[in-house]
Each structure stands twice: as structure tokens, then as C-alpha cells.
Amino acid sequence: MHFIVCIKQVPNTADVRINPETNTLMREGVESIINPFDMYAIEEALRLKARLGGKVTAISMGPPQAETALREAISMGVDDGILLTDRAFAGSDTWATSYTLAMAIRKLGQFDLIICGKQASDGDTAQVGPGIATHLDLPQITYVRKMETIDERRIVAERLLENGYEVIEAPLPCLLTVVKEINEPRLPSLKGKLAAKKAVITKWGAADLPVEKGKIGLEGSPTKVVKIFTPKPREGGEILVGEPEVVVEKLVARLKDIVLDAAS
């Protein structure tokens, strides 16, 4: 079977610092990583391949340096990496991104399952996975926390909802987005690291894909960013001091109205 994972290279948020003078993001020296949610997608695809045979292809859209993310995926055991990179893709919103990824998947031809992380840690939209499914007219199971059964024709998976989970059956091909609960991503093996070093990453630009020009990049993006700003950082407030009974009393006095208001 052919499993496709869509991954994104993102800045490691743990490294993100705000420049106190200009109040902007300091990105210098910030490490780039595979979006944490996509690690679960890669792991799940690798587990399915181990069970069912076949291959795993990772696709990423981004600047040339996103190649590193694909090599990292290969070091975990992914067979092939495809990088969609072209200045014409710059400024893509979730509509254009999901369209471009969908067209690359269409070019790949036969596949059984597409797995995406539930969202990326920089944009946090959770829109690209369902967007790809829609462009390719596929059924989707979002927020998957567990794979129950899968064979060549059908998949049964658990979707995490706010009040529990639901078990959903869908025919293949199908698209899943996965949450952290689904598995624990493996570390790259030595063999994998060697494979990653040697791997040839396929690079496709706009001219290589069956895309319409007006549907990619900034021009193909219905949304436009008009302003970016840094929110005023939240400031620490009052530290209550004293013996436990005393501080608890002080705290309850300060919270009482909020609690009563919430209860009403």
C-alpha cells in the first residue's frame, strides 16, 4: 500500500524569543524542526507500512531548506521525500497550500492513505488536511487518536472529540489528521541516518505540477495578511505571601467574585 504523509518545517517554538526592544519575534538561530504533529503522522505511516507492506512518501511544501525536514523523515524510515518549492508558491494561505499539495499528490498517482498532523505549530489552523481531502474529493477522519483496523479497502479509526471519541469507518483512499495520543514517534536509526544522507529528494516547482497559475501562492490565496503585530506581553501580577492558611484566604477573597460570576 502507498501511504503519503504531508509534513511542514516549522521553527521550534521552544526557541522562539521576543526581542524586548522591538517586541518582534527573534528568529535568528532558531532551530527548524518537523512540525511536532507531523511526527505522529510519520510514525503512524511507518507502523502501517510495517504491518501491511508498501511504501511511505513524505511531501512538504516550503523553501529549499525544508529539504532538511524531508531528510529527517527519511532517517525515521520514510522511503521517498518530495519537496514542493518555487517562489511562485510564496505567500500561500491554507487554500493555496492545500491545493498545491493536493495537485502534487494527484501527480504521484496511486495512493491509499494520506496522513497529516492535526495542525502546524506555527500557523495552528488545522485547515490544510481537510483542504487536501476536499481538493482530491476524499473522505476524511480528523483528530485521529487511534487506528482500530485497516485493510486494503477500509479503515476504522477513533476521532477525538471534546466530549469523548467516535469510531469512524471510511473507505480507502482517505485522509487522516492525527493527534499526539496516537503513538510515540521513533528516533532515527543509524541505518536511517545513512539513508537520509544518500537520499535524493525530488523537487517539484509550479511547472512540474498540474496547477492553475491563479490558484497558487499569494495570488491563489483568498486571505491576505494586512497587519502583523506582537501582543503586549502578559505581565506577572501579585505574589501572595504568608502562611498557607493566610495566602489561601487572600486568594479566595480575590477570586470569589469571578467564581460566583462563572457559576451564574
Add this chain to the structure above:
Amino acid sequence: MAEPLIKILADKCVGCTLCVKACPFGAISMVNRKAVIDLNKCTLCGACVEACRFNAIELKKSRDAERDLTAYQNVWVFAEQVDGQIQPVTYELLGEGRKLADQLGMKLCAVLLGAGITPKAAELVARGADIVYVVDRPELAYFRDEPYAAVLIELVRKHKPNIMLCGATTIGRSLVSRVAVSVHTGLTADCTALAIDPVSKNLLQTRPAFGGNIMATIITPNHRPQMATVRHKVMKEAVADPSRQGTILTEVVADTVLRARADRLRFVPEETVTVNLAEADIIVSGGRGLQKPENFALLEDLAKVLGAAVGASRAAVDANWIPYSHQVGQTGKTVCPKLYIACGISGQIQHLAGMSSSDVIVAINKDPEAPIFKVATYGIVGDVLTIVPLLTRKFKEVLGK
């Protein structure tokens, strides 16, 4: 290669570095006292264009011809229901939607999908809807991605709303992503502020990105409807007025629209959940400072007294002290309650990303240097195992429970 969409006009650039400071993505540097944009880092957000005082940066905006969008009228709210109960986020959307509709001189409409759901439409009218479009079919009893999306797509094409709002819930995000792609319009995720531009009348959609480290204001200038999902608990709920009048319209859809390839086999409610984390007004959250899983019982006692939901840090979830569905933070849930009580949570940036927009934050932690105190409205330096039971007892007294 295509010509870049953004460039520095070297003859106008004076090397003042304002743009370097303004770029949220670190994409601009100075070479020979002229600004140079690293196109691999640039996202074309335009922050530098606004900052430049010398008109030295040119950003080619979309070449879309301005389209005639006058046919698109009214503000729509997707009324999310679970087990036939309208979800509270819907009332928040109606509260916000009412303001937007009034500013635009348009009607506020709700779309309600379900089975035997028609009687609930009156609740939406009471909360401010002028029109409620109801699709009442057995196939729509609970959320199913394909038929729900197909019905919404059909209604959008037929009635042409100007704005469509939806809760940024699991259901909402899964649903409207499909709708926006199908009707080819923009969708902005997880908005925390909405406003109407006084001149263009576009919807200004503001949302956090990078875990709340930056905020972006986004518009959908040339496509309609302008679609947005909205974060829970940020907007104020519309107050119910049972005397309000509105129109309830039953929409008929063809059977083919309700076709679904994926289907629910069963639903398993989470037993430990008494209060839905995302909808909770108060959250009591625990981390590694609780030391062992049994101590979560202390938080549950406090939560019961306060009518709160129980959350957790990633550390507590990774240690298997509490299920993942309780995790707050970047790889868990983003919450925005009126009161967030962090017990034994150090406050890593990933955790703060999920809760720092709460109205009031209380931090209880042994370590006075813990980063959580930097965002806390009230802090107590002390052992959670001592403080929390005292807090429970004191609240019981004060609340007369």
C-alpha cells in the same frame, strides 16, 4: 523562476533598518546599507511595507480584478449542536455576529443542521438570529464531515452570505475547511477578534500565530463569504430574549447531498469529563508538581466545588497521570477560561501558548522562579499538595457548599 512578488527599491532605500525591526520573520538584513529580503524566509505579510517611511518596498498585491461582491449579504453563524443541544460557542458567535451585522446593516442568520432539531431554532432567534435556516434530516443527527459540508456548501451557494462564522471546535474546523475550499473562499482559523473595516467593509479577522507570540489581522478582500472560525470563550454570549421575533426557514436538500463515504460506527463518551475543557469558565490544571497520579484527586475535589474542568500539562499527560484529552498547551488544547488555576505547572512556553489568554491566571508552585509566575495574575509560592486542599475547603465555606 517567477519574478519575486516583493522587492526593495534600491534607489529609495536609505538604510534606516526600520524594516529589519518590523519583520516578524527575520527575513530582512542590511547589505551595504541597503535592505535585502531573504525570500526563503519572507511570507509576504507586508509588515515591512507598512514600516518603511520611504516607500522603498514594493509588494505586488493580488492581481485579481476587483470582483462585484454586492450579491453577498448577511452574517451567518453555524449553529453547532451535539445530541440536539446547541453548543454555547454558538451563542458567543451570535453575540459577535449581531454586532457585525448591525454595523453592516445586514441580517444575522443561523444555520442549524440536525435530526428533529427544528424546535431548537427558536433558541437561536431568542439569541439574536433574524433568520434560521434549518435542515432537519435523520442523516444529520450528529456531525458527519461530508453531508454537513455538502449541505452548507449548497446553502452558501444558494443564499450567498457575506460572512460566515463557526466555532473553532473539532467539528467546526473539520467542517468549514471543506466548505471554504469547495466554494473557493478564504477561511481564517481560531480568531480572537473580529471587526469591520470602516472603509472597505471587509471583515478584519485577528488571530494568534506562533503559539500566541504574534498576532495577525487577515482579510478576504475578493472572495465571499468571508469565513472564520472563532475561539471559544473569547466573544460574549448573546443574551436570550424569548420575545424576539425571527423567521425560521426549513431548507430542503436532495438525497444525493447527504451522501457519506465515512460513517460513525459508535460514539464513546469520556467518563471522567464532567465539564468540557474548551467550554469551561474555570479550569483547574495540574502538572508535575502533583508528584503522582493519585494527587489529581485533589484537583478534582477543587474542580467539583468550583464547577470547573480539569486540565493538565504535557508532563502530567506524558507520565500517564491523566488522559491526553485533558492536555492544555501547544500539542493539546487551547483554552480561554475566565479563571485558570495552574497547580504545580512550571509554565513552559508550549503550555503558556495554550492558556495565556485566560482572563485570570492563578499559579501555585514551589519554585519561585517558575515561568508560570510571569503570566500569573495571582501567584502563591508553595506546595500544591498543601495549598490545594486548603483552597477547596475555603471555597466550600465561602460558596456555602
